[in-house]
Amino acid sequence: MIDxxxxxxxxxxxxxxxxxxxxxxxxxxxxxxxxxxALAQTQASVINCEIPVPDAGRAGSYIAxxxxxxxxxxxxxxxxxSLAFKGDxxxxxxxxxxxxxxxxxxxxxxxxxxxxLQQGTSGFTCFASLQxxxx
Amino acid sequence: xxxxxxxxxxxxTLLIEPLDEFTLIFHRASGLTHLVAAPAPxxxxxxxRDQISAATLLERLGTRYELGDASDELLQxxxxxxxxxxxxxxx
Amino acid sequence: xxxxFTVRIGPAGFxxxxxxxxxxxxxxxxxxxxxxxxxxxxxxxVRLFAARPWRHWLRPSITLGGDFVLPEAAPLPLxxxxxxxxxxxxxxxAMGQRRYLLLHASAVEREGRAVLMTGLSGAxxxxxxxxxxxxxxxxxxxxxxxxxxxxxxxxxFPRLVSLKNRAIEVVRKALPEGRFGPLLAGTPKGDIxxxxxxxxxxxxxxxxxxxxxxxxxxxxxxxxxxxxxxSEVFVRLTQASTNYVALGERGFxxxxxxxxxxxACAIDYPDADAAITHVERLWATL
Numbered sequence: 216m217i218d219x220x221x222x223x224x225x226x227x228x229x230x231x232x233x234x235x236x237x238x239x240x241x242x243x244x245x246x247x248x249x250x251x252x253a254l255a256q257t258q259a260s261v262i263n264c265e266i267p268v269p270d271a272g273r274a275g276s277y278i279a280x281x282x283x284x285x286x287x288x289x290x291x292x293x294x295x296x297s298l299a300f301k302g303d304x305x306x307x308x309x310x311x312x313x314x315x316x317x318x319x320x321x322x323x324x325x326x327x328x329x330x331x332l333q334q335g336t337s338g339f340t341c342f343a344s345l346q347x348x349x350x
Numbered sequence: 351x352x353x354x355x356x357x358x359x360x361x362x363t364l365l366i367e368p369l370d371e372f373t374l375i376f377h378r379a380s381g382l383t384h385l386v387a388a389p390a391p392x393x394x395x396x397x398x399r400d401q402i403s404a405a406t407l408l409e410r411l412g413t414r415y416e417l418g419d420a421s422d423e424l425l426q427x428x429x430x431x432x433x434x435x436x437x438x439x440x441x
Numbered sequence: 442x443x444x445x446f447t448v449r450i451g452p453a454g455f456x457x458x459x460x461x462x463x464x465x466x467x468x469x470x471x472x473x474x475x476x477x478x479x480x481x482x483x484x485x486x487v488r489l490f491a492a493r494p495w496r497h498w499l500r501p502s503i504t505l506g507g508d509f510v511l512p513e514a515a516p517l518p519l520x521x522x523x524x525x526x527x528x529x530x531x532x533x534x535a536m537g538q539r540r541y542l543l544l545h546a547s548a549v550e551r552e553g554r555a556v557l558m559t560g561l562s563g564a565x566x567x568x569x570x571x572x573x574x575x576x577x578x579x580x581x582x583x584x585x586x587x588x589x590x591x592x593x594x595x596x597x598f599p600r601l602v603s604l605k606n607r608a609i610e611v612v613r614k615a616l617p618e619g620r621f622g623p624l625l626a627g628t629p630k631g632d633i634x635x636x637x638x639x640x641x642x643x644x645x646x647x648x649x650x651x652x653x654x655x656x657x658x659x660x661x662x663x664x665x666x667x668x669x670x671x672s673e674v675f676v677r678l679t680q681a682s683t684n685y686v687a688l689g690e691r692g693f694x695x696x697x698x699x700x701x702x703x704x705a706c707a708i709d710y711p712d713a714d715a716a717i718t719h720v721e722r723l724w725a726t727l
């Protein structure tokens with residue numbers, strides 16, 4: 216971990232080797248450059264992703280109270296969301312908020328649906344990115 | 351006036367890769383990558399696992415290296431940069 | 442979505458749903474020969490849809506949807522359906538790829554080792570990749586190179602090669618036998634025509650390669666060459682990656698290994714022939 220070129224030399228005294236030179240005034244204004252994400256990977260990418268409920272492949276199906284996808288019109292189940300939810304809204308809902316335009320029960324069902332998203336279902340990569348601590 | 355003490359981020363949170371005149375530091379706690387040039391890696395190494403004042407640090411550096419421009423102001427500037435990005439804590 | 446197209450490109454499976462048949466038909470034709478998503482499970486979803494019902498038929502325009510979207514993106518005319526699908530698929534990769542470190546670079550392979558070429562739009566990544574493929578290199582990709590953090594190998598993403606403006610003529614001349622998509626004139630990026638990768642490149646899309654040369658080409662300058670040190674390469678490559686930061690420690694390890702182990706060079710070139718000569722010469726010195 217230690218910089219390979221730094222000396223762990225003992226106190227200088229007669230017969231010891233010369234110390235390496237070091238300047239405290241850094242070349243350029245600062246000695247530190249932090250890697251900034253390129254434009255495409257800013258946190259905004261979370262806000263820009265969408266999760267449809269249910270996924271496009273099962274558009275029209277209803278969402279049961281436990282989050283599973285059921286045939287349209289199933290009693291007790293909720294109709295599909297008219298618009299895909301934005302990543303930012305889903306993130307808040309996962310943390311205990313409520314998805315926009317939903318009743319309490321509808322929100323519960325939709326959130327359970329989202330939590331059960333599998334790879335390959337539209338919205339999964341968006342959901343997965345919301346789980347990551349960064350971006 | 352009480353002196354500020356400085357402490358480097360713990361060794362476990364830093365991945366340090368010297369490349370050329372620059373050294374890469376990945377800071378696990380923040381997930382950020384920093385490119386640092388001398389004397390930053392040397393300062394971090396000299397702090398070791400201790401909490402020391404800037405004056406003590408300057409002495410340590412002077413012992414290990416031939417400091418061409420030893421000055422409190424310059425060292426303070428370098429420390430402030432490292433504190434700003436979280437690689438060093440000011441206590 | 443009434444019309445559906447699925448395809449696997451390298452390790453990524455896509456599902457494209459469309460309100461219109463035409464783009465799906467065009468994609469099926471151009472991607473004929475490509476495999477289906479693994480286990481028929483796509484990794485990414487793209488939707489080409491009409492934002493308002495009348496947009497289905499009246500001056501039909503495609504709004505892009507998918508797991509990741511750019512809300513400010515302007516819709517595209519139906520005639521540019523293949524371009525719309527490509528842009529949307531690129532966006533899913535750029536935003537959603539987590540398994541591999543993604544570099545904005547073209548890649549070609551010979552004898553198990555690869556040249557990666559990266560740079561700003563217009564630097565010539567796609568054109569150089571197509572021309573090298575015409576000379577027998579395997580085309581691994583013209584837009585994205587995927588680095589496996591565990592092995593350091595580069596994995597192929599051989600999408601349709603996107604050629605723009607003057608590059609179209611240059612490549613058509615070099616590849617008279619090539620399969621090309623329709624000429625899309627007057628797109629937001631100028632004239633665009635897609636080149637289908639040759640069948641060998643498609644067949645071998647699952648074969649990774651060891652990166653052996655990193656090139657930073659610049660088009661429109663006198664021939665010049667400059668070796669690059671690892672820290673400069675590191676910074677340039679992080680700016681050429683859409684998921685470096687999101688990958689965290691894995692990304693750091695992958696990128697550090699890449700810049701330590703692979704020779705890197707910035708080359709300026711006045712025209713494509715000069716570039717190809719330069720690349721082949723550099724390759725011979727490795």
